[in-house]
Amino acid sequence: MSRRIALSVAAGVVALGGAGAFALAYAGEPQQPTLAHSTARYVAPDGDRDGSLTFTTDVTAAGGVKRVNVLAWPADSSLSDTHLTEKDMASVEKAVCEPSGADTAHCTYRVAFTREDADEAPRGLWHAAVLATAADGTTTLETEAADFTIG
Incomplete structure (x- = not known):
């Protein structure tokens, strides 16, 4: 094997080893649930x-989904x-x-x-807020996951 090829192979092994170490380190970190x-x-x-x-959503979480909490709230409320x-x-x-x-x-x-609920509800734009919790305890909070209107 020529010296140039040997150096290229060695550099490739070092690069791949570094990428693999990064991937392993990243994989070890808990990942937050995602909504779709x-x-x-x-x-x-x-x-x-x-x-x-x-309200519907698809939640993906490594290890599974523990719970999903949902709250509907008027856009013009104090929660804004x-x-x-x-x-x-x-x-x-x-x-x-x-x-x-x-x-x-x-x-x-x-x-x-x-x-009665409809008569008392504020008219206009509302948001659905979601707190998704994974089995490992990591969470994702999306305060405006979806919108709807009460007219």
């Missing part, structure tokens, strides 16, 4: 029939100024999550809206 395909749908009450709010925190979200209602692939769950939050 988040949607919110509000249906107003009609006659004697209740309306509803349905104070900003939601994980502590605020810890005690709100939970979505129902079903496994939908490796480390991914499809989560649905649904709540009925009576005529």
